[in-house]
Amino acid sequence: MSSKLRQSATNEEDDCKLDMSPMIDMVFLLLMFFLVNATVVVVKQDAKVTPPVADKSRKAEDGNGRIVVNVYKDGSFGTELKQPLADEDAITELVKVQKEKMDLLGYKPKLHLRGDKDAVFKYSRKVIRAAAKGGVDQVVFAVYVTGK
Amino acid sequence: MARHKKAVAFDDDLPALDISSLIDCTFLLLIYFLVTTTIQKREQDLDMTLPAAAPSESVPDIDPKFIKVDANGAVSVGAGASQIPMDSDPDSRDLPLLTADLQSYASAAKSAGSNSKPLVQLYVDGGASQQRVIDVLNVLAGVGISNVTFTDLVDP
Numbered sequence: 001m002s003s004k005l006r007q008s009a010t011n012e013e014d015d016c017k018l019d020m021s022p023m024i025d026m027v028f029l030l031l032m033f034f035l036v037n038a039t040v041v042v043v044k045q046d047a048k049v050t051p052p053v054a055d056k057s058r059k060a061e062d063g064n065g066r067i068v069v070n071v072y073k074d075g076s077f078g079t080e081l082k083q084p085l086a087d088e089d090a091i092t093e094l095v096k097v098q099k100e101k102m103d104l105l106g107y108k109p110k111l112h113l114r115g116d117k118d119a120v121f122k123y124s125r126k127v128i129r130a131a132a133k134g135g136v137d138q139v140v141f142a143v144y145v146t147g148k
Numbered sequence: 149m150a151r152h153k154k155a156v157a158f159d160d161d162l163p164a165l166d167i168s169s170l171i172d173c174t175f176l177l178l179i180y181f182l183v184t185t186t187i188q189k190r191e192q193d194l195d196m197t198l199p200a201a202a203p204s205e206s207v208p209d210i211d212p213k214f215i216k217v218d219a220n221g222a223v224s225v226g227a228g229a230s231q232i233p234m235d236s237d238p239d240s241r242d243l244p245l246l247t248a249d250l251q252s253y254a255s256a257a258k259s260a261g262s263n264s265k266p267l268v269q270l271y272v273d274g275g276a277s278q279q280r281v282i283d284v285l286n287v288l289a290g291v292g293i294s295n296v297t298f299t300d301l302v303d304p
Contacts, residue, residue: 023171030178039190052279053241054286057192071278114191115278121217122274124281125298128198137198142191143282147241 043112043142044080046070052117054143065107067098067136071115075123088130095134110138194285196296210257212267213250217284219275225249227271238280243287250291271299 042063049070068080069091077085085091095111102109111131115124128139214227221238223246224231235243250268257266268288272281288296 018168027174037187042191045188045191051191052282054192054194054282054289055241056286056290057194060191060193117277117279117282119278120274121272121276121278121281124278125272125274128298132198139196139198141194141196141282141285143194143286144189145192 042066043068043114046078046080046082046114048072049114049116049142050118051114051142051144053145053147054141055145057143057145060140064105065102065109066112066140067095067102067109067131068112068114069094069127069131071113071119071123071127073116073118075119077123077127088126088133091127091130092134095131095136099135108138109136110140111136112140112142114142194282194289195294196285197294198297210260210266212269213253214269214271215246215284216271217273217276217280219273221276221280223280223284238277241283241286243283246284247287247291250287250293254291254293265295266293267295267297268293269297269299 040063042060043066049072069085070078070080070082072078077091079085079094085094095109099109111128113124113127115127131137131139213225216224216227216231218224220236222236223234223243225234225246226232232249234245234249254266270281270284285296288294
């Protein structure tokens with residue numbers, strides 16, 4: 001084997017080496033970005049409802065025990081899983097069933113009212129009244145902290 | 149020298165894994181998720197407890213504060229003849245007049261004694277917007293008043 005041939009063989013070996021460290025750096029950076037940005041889902045948010053804005057609200061910490069009722073702009077009601085609720089009686093029934101489940105699990109039930117900002121208040125009042133009939137008197141209004 | 153040659157030959161026999169296609173695929177997936185991701189706005193809580201959940205056996209020393217929210221978004225304080233109009237611009241999220249009034253009420257309740265927790269009764273017209281009611285509740289949360297009740301109305 002001549003020295004020239006030997007040299008070209010070593011060159012080829014050098015070319016094939018792939019430096020993985022920058023890629024790993026980048027992957028970890030992206031991972032950290034998503035970890036920092038990630039939020040724990042407290043309740044499923046129906047995109048059809050735009051909650052009002054309240055800057056004195058507090059961070060939603062505990063997702064347990066929440067009975068979600070969506071109040072849409074047109075005054076119709078829906079559950080967390082977007083199933084329609086016909087009237088106050090349906091809401092009371094839902095609250096009663098959910099309350100029993102929460103009581104068994106040891107969570108304090110509360111009404112998580114996701115009312116659209118443009119809906120009129122009488123519909124929210126109907127939900128609060130129906131929940132009170134079902135035995136739930138803790139109400140949490142879902143709000144955004146800023147309008148942007 | 150002979151031993152060295154053997155070692156080199158052994159290295160050459162090791163199977164090499166070509167990971168370039170894996171990296172291509174990973175980047176494609178990463179770009180796909182970056183492009184399709186929509187950032188959902190974070191929702192927060194504004195709490196309220198209905199009076200049935202916090203019953204009080206003793207009569208408070210301080211009178212409850214009545215706040216009325218009209219269908220057009222005008223906010224007033226007091227009931228009947230002593231009603232005082234407060235903030236009336238429904239597009240403004242701040243309610244400076246109501247905030248000042250509630251602050252003086254809260255401090256009066258604080259100085260009155262331990263049996264005088266500030267209590268607010270909200271009379272909301274059925275046609276008022278959800279945002280306007282939340283504006284008032286926001287002011288109450290800011291002032292630190294947690295005892296809030298809604299006048300139960302049967303809306304048409």
